[in-house]
Amino acid sequence: MTGGAGFLGSHLCERLLKDGCDILCADNFYSGTKENVTHLLGNPQFELLRHDVTFPLYVEVDQIYNLACPASPIHYQRDPVQTTKTSVHGAINMLGLAKRLKARILQASTSEVYGDPVLHPQHEGYWGHVNPIGIRSCYDEGKRCAETLFFDYHRQHKLEIKVARIFNTYGPRMHPNDGRVVSNFIVQALRGEDITIYGDGAQTRSFCYIDDLIEGIVRLMESPKEFTGPVNIGNPQEFTIKKLAETVLEMVGGTSALVLKPLPEDDPRQRQPDITVAGEKLGWEPRVDLQSGLEKTIAYFRKSLGR
Numbered sequence: 001m002t003g004g005a006g007f008l009g010s011h012l013c014e015r016l017l018k019d020g021c022d023i024l025c026a027d028n029f030y031s032g033t034k035e036n037v038t039h040l041l042g043n044p045q046f047e048l049l050r051h052d053v054t055f056p057l058y059v060e061v062d063q064i065y066n067l068a069c070p071a072s073p074i075h076y077q078r079d080p081v082q083t084t085k086t087s088v089h090g091a092i093n094m095l096g097l098a099k100r101l102k103a104r105i106l107q108a109s110t111s112e113v114y115g116d117p118v119l120h121p122q123h124e125g126y127w128g129h130v131n132p133i134g135i136r137s138c139y140d141e142g143k144r145c146a147e148t149l150f151f152d153y154h155r156q157h158k159l160e161i162k163v164a165r166i167f168n169t170y171g172p173r174m175h176p177n178d179g180r181v182v183s184n185f186i187v188q189a190l191r192g193e194d195i196t197i198y199g200d201g202a203q204t205r206s207f208c209y210i211d212d213l214i215e216g217i218v219r220l221m222e223s224p225k226e227f228t229g230p231v232n233i234g235n236p237q238e239f240t241i242k243k244l245a246e247t248v249l250e251m252v253g254g255t256s257a258l259v260l261k262p263l264p265e266d267d268p269r270q271r272q273p274d275i276t277v278a279g280e281k282l283g284w285e286p287r288v289d290l291q292s293g294l295e296k297t298i299a300y301f302r303k304s305l306g307r
């Protein structure tokens with residue numbers, strides 16, 4: 001697994017260890033941390049390797065989960081050239097490895113391939129509405145190019161590929177300062193700081209709890225060979241950002257005020273997955289509602305921030 005020390009990766013490592021797999025977790029700790037996987041280090045079936053996926057990796061494995069890539073705007077915009085390299089060179093290197101080993105490979109793609117969508121909700125047949133030269137492009141276009149590479153390796157080299165288009169996911173072990181909206185709101189509320197809403201808060205998002213997401217990813221990897229995706233994995237229940245802020249504040253308590261700030265460039269107005277394909281092909285749908293997911297996430301941040 002590349003990117004295994006990140007938010008999603010650490011949960012996926014846990015899950016696969018429970019399923020009895022041996023895991024080689026390769027990560028350069030750019031946005032992930034050793035702490036995310038420290039509790040797994042004593043397990044003889046778990047191995048941690050410091051590795052940057054923009055360089056080739058020579059190992060022996062049966063399956064590859066390619067998750068390496070900073071996922072939050074703060075992290076991926078800090079070094080945009082490296083972000084594109086991670087997506088594109090990383091995909092080339094891992095696809096090369098999969099080709100040599102004849103291993104099945106799964107790509108953690110993203111709803112960002114749809115850009116600022118003009119179609120709502122987004123289904124997998126929609127080609128997207130993406131700015132190729134904006135500040136989000138290093139991530140969006142990097143992920144789009146990675147998808148292209150996956151499908152070309154599939155057509156040209158008969159590789160077994162799986163492409164998951166992941167929508168906003170939240171849960172314990174999100175980075176506290178990476179600017180993602182759920183963690184931002186929770187951390188601000190716990191610290192008693194103002195809760196910052198970018199724009200008027202009327203833009204909507206849908207939020208998937210980490211356990212649901214991991215179940216979808218594992219089902220995709222284990223799905224029949226012919227099914228490549230891309231498949232949307234996310235929670236279609238839609239909330240305005242303002243509603244999310246109010247819910248978090250109500251659950252955390254405290255006296256934080258909601259403060260509006262200008263919307264960043266190319267921020268999508270709406271994002272909601274059409275998960276029909278995931279239902280039909282994987283028998284998957286999300287089960288955790290926002291309230292219970294937030295409870296677990298708030299409990300995690302309370303503990304880690306000592307609040």
Ligand SMILES: NC(=O)c1ccc[n+]([C@@H]2O[C@H](COP(=O)([O-])OP(=O)(O)OC[C@H]3O[C@@H](n4cnc5c(N)ncnc54)[C@H](O)[C@@H]3O)[C@@H](O)[C@H]2O)c1
Binds near residue numbers: 007009029071090
């Ligand atoms: N969390 C979400 O809501 C979400 C949504 C859509 C897609 N995704 C995708 O899922 C994957 C995991 O996201 P996450 O939320 O866990 O983010 P994250 O930043 O917590 O994890 C990414 C991991 O990749 C590692 N990494 C970054 N560049 C690397 C490189 N060059 N070589 C090796 N490792 C590298 C980081 O250190 C980190 O551990 C990413 O590919 C992301 O694009 C996540």
